[in-house]
Amino acid sequence: MPEPAVLLELPFTGRWRAEMSPARRVPSHGTDLFGITYAIDFVGVDESGRSAPNTWRSRFASEAPETFAGFGRAILAPLAGAVVAVHDGEPDHVGRRSPLTLLPYLLGQADRVRQGVAAIAGNHVVIAPAPGGPFVGLVHLRRGSLRVRLGDTVAVGEPLAACGNSGNSTEPCVHVQATDSLDWTTARGVPIAFRRYRRLTDGVIVQDAVPGEREVIEAI
Numbered sequence: 001m002p003e004p005a006v007l008l009e010l011p012f013t014g015r016w017r018a019e020m021s022p023a024r025r026v027p028s029h030g031t032d033l034f035g036i037t038y039a040i041d042f043v044g045v046d047e048s049g050r051s052a053p054n055t056w057r058s059r060f061a062s063e064a065p066e067t068f069a070g071f072g073r074a075i076l077a078p079l080a081g082a083v084v085a086v087h088d089g090e091p092d093h094v095g096r097r098s099p100l101t102l103l104p105y106l107l108g109q110a111d112r113v114r115q116g117v118a119a120i121a122g123n124h125v126v127i128a129p130a131p132g133g134p135f136v137g138l139v140h141l142r143r144g145s146l147r148v149r150l151g152d153t154v155a156v157g158e159p160l161a162a163c164g165n166s167g168n169s170t171e172p173c174v175h176v177q178a179t180d181s182l183d184w185t186t187a188r189g190v191p192i193a194f195r196r197y198r199r200l201t202d203g204v205i206v207q208d209a210v211p212g213e214r215e216v217i218e219a220i
Contacts, residue, residue: 044070
């Protein structure tokens with residue numbers, strides 16, 4: 001019998017594109033490491049559905065994180081609970097959409113995994129609705145933007161931080177996951193779903209679901 005999903009609100013407003021969706025495959029990111037089995041990434045996009053303008057840099061070079069539509073957007077609490085983990089101080093690195101910049105980055109993946117959670121998650125916040133979990137993590141946040149501290153109690157929709165490009169990400173995004181443990185080195189991933197959003201391809205309002213791969217959605 002499938003494990004019930006943890007129901008969340010979307011952790012943002014506006015338009016975002018789903019990437020690495022568990023609607024496409026499980027494990028969504030190709031691994032169970034760090035409890036990311038059912039994780040999903042959201043990339044902020046503009047009215048045209050683009051994360052950033054297409055320029056010569058996007059084809060041949062890396063790009064400043066400020067170039068991207070999602071960088072700096074507010075990230076909100078997707079559930080009520082206590083802040084059980086918080087980490088800041090990791091740099092926001094450049095964005096990489098060009099294959100010329102993605103290849104060397106991918107070759108460094110194994111080294112980042114060996115460095116541990118901070119190198120993978122970057123700046124992040126973990127919220128738990130109860131002491132025993134589940135533990136919901138919001139990852140790749142902007143350095144210096146975190147507005148909560150360990151032990152704080154947050155309400156649904158409360159601002160937590162800003163979207164960034166810290167940790168193991170190729171462009172500014174927010175990565176959302178749920179686990180059965182606060183220790184991501186041994187945690188097991190838990191399925192998640194979102195209570196309500198609008199699918200922009202056809203305007204349909206979807207409830208208690210996970211957006212499909214590269215689906216552009218809008219928080220409502």
